[in-house]
Amino acid sequence: MTGWLPWLKRHGAAVFGLLLLVGALYVVQREFSTLSVADIRRAMAAIPPRAIWLAAGCTVLAYLVLAIYDKLGSIYAGRPVSWGRSLLASFCGYSLAHNLGFAAVSGAAVRYRLYSAWGLTPLEIAKVVGFTSLTFGLGGMALGGLVLLLEPEVVPWFGTHLPHWALQALAIPLWGVVLTYVVLSRFLRQVRIFRYEIELPRPRMALAQALLATVDVAVTAAIFYILLPEAEGLTFIRFVGIYLAAYAAGILAHVPGGIGVFDGAILLGLQPYLPAPEVIGALLVFRLYYYIVPLFIAGALFVGFEIGQRRAMLQRLAAVGEGTDALEVPAIASLVALAGALLIFLGALPTRGTIIELWAGHLAALASHFAASIVGSLLLVMAFGLLRRLTIAWSLTLFLLVNGAAIAWVRGEEWWLWGPFLLLAALLASLRTAFYRDSRLIREPLSAETLMPLLAVAACGITLALVAYGGRVSNESWWQVVLSKLAPDSLRFTVGLTGVLLLAGMVRLLRPARIAPLCWDAAMRLRLSELGAMAPAEADGAVFGEAERAGFAFLKRDGVWLALGDPAGERADAISAIWRFRDLCERAGVDPAFWRVGPGLLRVYGDIGLTTVKLAEQPPRYLALKAERDLAKLLPLLPASLRREAELPKDHAA
Structure with a gap:
């Protein structure tokens, strides 16, 4: 049992998120299987103009409320910034984080880039980021408690199997957390939660946090609620409960914009009240307002900021911090994941009347339907390979994107559905130099451990193609075949096993070459000294690149492993060593850091x-x-002057 605990600690969240994603995609596909694009268009056209304008106004209000988060956060950090800068940092940070999802492009990274250019110290920026992150959670708990108190039956399954008073009692711990936070701010300046020290604001600011976050969540939910037609029994409070549950599921799944998970949870929660086309129509408009349009505006603003910074860079650099601006690859990876989800959803729509059915017959149309779910699933895997800058992921993603465009075209979809696949492929092709890492398939000798997943991927791909074009599947995607009671057991087993093996084999092929941390001893110290690396008398280990021509020593600290300097040696292998150390830290459940x-x-x-x-x-x-x-x-590793500045008391942060 003890052997499972470290594995669960490292991978439990990812596995839980994957299960949420698979379950949500099944729900979405089940709902889409009886729909057509025309049904969704009619539902969107039926939304009254008044609702469209009200939802747009609520969207503007929601982002203005988020700007107050950043304004209060800068006051809390002791370095108030102007309202204009608060609005820019908040809008860019939240818009990019909402859509991109991956940790490498979090709102924190964007805020560090902006606030460091405005002269805030790293510790002050960390306080702003911590303040804004905590604020949303307070609002979710406050509103969640209100929903449980007034509409306890909204809780799935439990709402119909437990007495209302038991569900209403669950509001006590939620409100208790918020109340405890406000009360503790009156008596304590710092609290420790797990491994993290949290500096509490003054009571008035803590109370303002809770109230502001409650308004933010309510206004954001109102955007969606306004777009829905009236439905008997669907009160705003009840909808807020469904929205909070769906939003939390999207966050736990760790996918860009909660795509698939948020949508599936919303469809499931609103199923008793509204037909699927009306929910999907409102959902698409909501995503357009709250996610897509702000993303393009924020992207333009951030690019404008970067251009301005580069013009002034020689005259004015941030003295204490430089945030990363390496956003293009994570952004592309997020878009690839979204493209994969779109293909999966397209594969759920009926195939009757499509171009391929008219040209090649019904069996070929079913095969395109089946292929869409496979290519979409592989694109989701490729997104994580792109984040790790793998060359093979770049090549395979280009192939799959072109394939996805072809599938959408032969299905008779509009140009604005298949065109973005080609545009994304062109953008990815232009970033070839950003993908500089070899996977284990290329770097390591063709051992049995590498050969087996390679053969599995090839065999599974051929098997699924034969199943699709053999005419033995109905109008379903590959995982719907597995769950279908109408399909023969042998077919369900074959499709399920080959589908899982295909994805698992692809993940193994995209894994970086094996990490080999080395023990610290006199010989290792001498070896690093000869390369010109830092070689202290005491260290906790060493890491070399895949070619073992560059390396460095590292120290283990609480939650952080600290590398001592740049990897010394050949540049290409030094880059490999940095990534290997990052992968090693990820497996150990700690953060990497590099000193001097x-x-x-x-x-x-x-x-x-x-x-x-x-x-x-x-x-x-x-x-x-x-x-x-x-x-x-x-x-303690920072210069004394910066430490003193960062540790100055912020009495005026009340």
Whole structure:
């Protein structure tokens, strides 16, 4: 049993998120299987103009409320910024984080880039980020308690099997957390939760946090609620409960914008009140207002900011912090994941009357339907390979995107559905130099461990193609065949086993080459010294690149493993060593950090999601770390002047 605990600690959240995603995609496909694009268009056209304008107004109000988060956060940190800057940081941070989802492009990374340019110290920025992150949670708990008190039957299954008073009692711990936070702010300045020290604001600000977050969640839910037609029994409070549950599921699944998970939970929650076309129509408009349009506006604003910064860079650099601006690859990876989800949804729509059915017959149309779910599933896997800058993931993603465009075209979809696949492929092709890592398939010898997943992927791909074109599947995707009671057991077993093996084999082929941390001893110390790396008398281990021509020593700290300097040796292998250390830390459940690194590899540290803090001017030296989480722990490594500035009391932050 004890052997499972470390594995659950490392992978439990990812497995839970994957289960949520699979379950949600099944719900969405089940609802889509009886729909057509025309049904959804009619539902969207039926939304009254008054509702469209009210929802747009609520969207603007929601983002203005989020800007107050950042304004209060800067006051809490002791470095108030103007309302204009608060609005820019909040809008860009939340818009990009809502859509991109991956940790490498969190709102924290965007805020570090903006606030560091405005002169805030890294610790002050960390306080702003922590304040804004905590604020939303307070609002969710406050409103969640209200929903349980007034509409306890909204809780799935439990609402019909438990007495109302038992469900209403669950509001007590939710409100208790909010009340405890406000009360503790009156008596304590700091509290420790798990491994993290949280500096509490003054009572008035803590109360303002809770009230502001409650308004934010309510206004955001109102955007969606206004777009829905009237439905008997669907009160606003009840809808807020469904919305909160769906939003929480989307966050736990760790997918961009909660795509699939949020949508599936909403469809499931609103199923007793409204038909699927009306829910999906409102859902698409909601995503357009709250996610897509703000994403393009924020992207334009952020690009404008970056252009302005580069013009002024020689005259004005942030003295203490430089946030990573390596956003293009995570953004592309997120879009690839969204493209995969779109293909999966397209595969759920009926195939009757499509181009391929008219040209090649019904069996070919069913095969395109089946293929859409397979290609979409593989694109979801490829997104994570792109995040790790793998060359093979870049090549396979290009192939799958072109394949996806072809599938959408032969199904007779509009140009605005298949065109984005080709546009995304062109954008990805232009970023070839950003994918510089070899996977284990390319880097390692063709051992049995590498050969088996390679053969499994090939065999499974052929098997699924034969199943699709053999005419033995109905109008369903591959996982719907597995769950269908109408399909023969042998077919269900074959499709299920080959589908899972295909995805598992692809994941194994995309894994980086094996990580080999080495023990610290006299021989290792001598080896690193000869390369020119830091080689202290005491260290906790060493990491080398895949070619073993560059390496560094590292120290283990509470929740952080600290590499001592840049990897010394060949540049290509130094980049490999940085990524291997990042993968090693991920497996161990800790954050990576690099101390006293030079300017030459800052882009790579940005690629693995680290922020750099300047330690010395001549020669320039930096500390690269997850600043929003680990800066307080590594504060002793900063220069004395910066430490004193960061630790000044902020009495005026009330």
